[in-house]
Amino acid sequence: MKKFLKKVTCAALTLGTLAGLISPTAFAQDKQTITLWTGGSDNIRLVYEELEKAFDSSEYGKKYDLEIQFVLSGSGAQSVRDRIVAAAAAGEKETDFDIVEMGADEFVSYTADNSAEDMFLPLDFSKIPNSENVEAQVAEGSEYLIPFRGTTVVLAYDEERVDKVPTTSEELYQWIKDHPGRFAYNTPGSGGAGSSFVTTAIYNNLDEEALVSDDPANMEKWDQGFDLLKDLHGSLYQSGGKTVYPNKNQGTIDLLIDQQVDMIPAWADQIISQINQGILPETTKITQIDPAFTGGLVTFAIPTIGRQAENPEGAYAFFDFMLSEQAQQILLDNMAAIPLIDSSNMDSANAELLKDLDVTNFRRTSLGELGGQLTERWDKEIGTLN
Incomplete structure (x- = not known):
């Protein structure tokens, strides 16, 4: 009897020791990792x-673990x-390119x-219930893309230095001439922002459909x-007696901050974020x-070379989360992204600043290779003036 009790006690101690060494989560089903590239x-x-x-602390996170692969712009990385x-192109399969973020015009x-x-998995929107609440549509690739936030270029100005704000493009161009520099x-x-200013100046003279066409005839x-644009050139900001086109979106914002100009084209989210930070x-x-x-x-889209192409349930869970009120609120609060769902229940100072921007009326572009050729022509004909 004593030998039997000793064996039982030792067995119990062994199991107890093992239980202490093994985390309780080890007995749970392993969560699937979803990698997002942005x-x-x-x-x-x-x-x-x-x-x-x-996401990881939400209901979706009980089954899936989100991993972000972030490529910082300007870092020189591919x-x-x-x-x-x-x-x-190399024929790779089952890569970790599970989900990719892209501007709709990049498609x-x-x-x-x-x-x-060949590039992207057609989406089953019935498995993304929150997609029914989206109030915007992409111009191309609607089978493959799920939009989750909006942004647009706006006219940004200092109300203390601008008496009459232009309401039309013609009024804007006249304002520029009337207020040189x-x-x-x-x-x-x-x-x-600069690309949008140039594109709209050119495409306002074409049919609206041309903005989503890569037809070389345009x-x-x-x-x-x-x-x-040549006519406006001499009325723009100058330094050293020559017209200067700032580098990057922030370049024009810096001029507005320093009161060297009174009005600029800029991304709405970038302006609002810098107002909130006290920069503007x-x-x-x-x-x-x-x-x-x-x-x-x-x-977002699901590349066919990614692991989610075979079983996209995790990607669909992430998409559904990103279209939830919680995620849309985070985007609104932290980067002034324009919500794509009804934002009437969202309590945010940014919502007030964005209230006049209607996402259903976004003017979208999809010029393909024409966009690069337009920029090249600007570089040759406008950027070299003076």
Whole structure:
């Protein structure tokens, strides 16, 4: 009997020791890792860190673990797009490119040399219940892309120095001429705000459908817009007696901060974020003119070379989370992203600043290779003036 009790006691001690060494989570089902590839400035990276925490602690996080692969812009690293396109061209399969973030206008560049179905998985929107609440649509790739936030270029100005704010493009161009040196836009190749100003100046003379067309025939209709840009050149911000086009979106914002100009085209989220940070004064306001500057939708897609292509349930869970009120609130609060769902229940100072920007009326572009050729022509004909 004593020997029996000793064996039982030893067995119990052994099991107890093992139980102490093995974490309780080891007995639970392993969570599936979903890797999201994205990039941009450091402020966007910080927002994604917030979203990652929120996802992992949500109901979705009980089954899936989100991992962010972030490529910082300006770091010299190969872009997310180039990595995915190169991997696809090399015939790689089952990579960790589970989900990719892209601007809706980037879709054309991903599919320039491959069919959309070869590059991305067609989505089953019935498995993304919150997609029914989205109030915006992409111009191209609707089978493959799920939009989750919006942004647009607006007219930013200091209300203390601008008496009458332009409401139309024609009024804006006249304002620039009437206030020489008080307006600036960045080089179109260095940032989307300047690119939007140039694109709308040219495409306001074309049919609206041209903004989502890569038809080379449209290039023959650019002359009137380029004549306008040449006409405005001498009335723009100057330094040392010469017109200066700032580098990057921030370049024009810096001029507005230093009161060297009174009005600029800028991304709405970038302006609002810098107002909140105290970088821009509270007298900075934004407005949208008619016809509007171009904006865009930021989307997610599932590359066919990623692990989620075979079983996309984890990706669908992440998409559904990103279209939840919780995630949309995080985007609104932390980066002034324009919500794509009803924001009436969202309590945010940014919501008040964005209230006049209607995402359903976003003026989107998808020019394909024409966008690069437009920038090249600007570099040759406008950037060399003086």
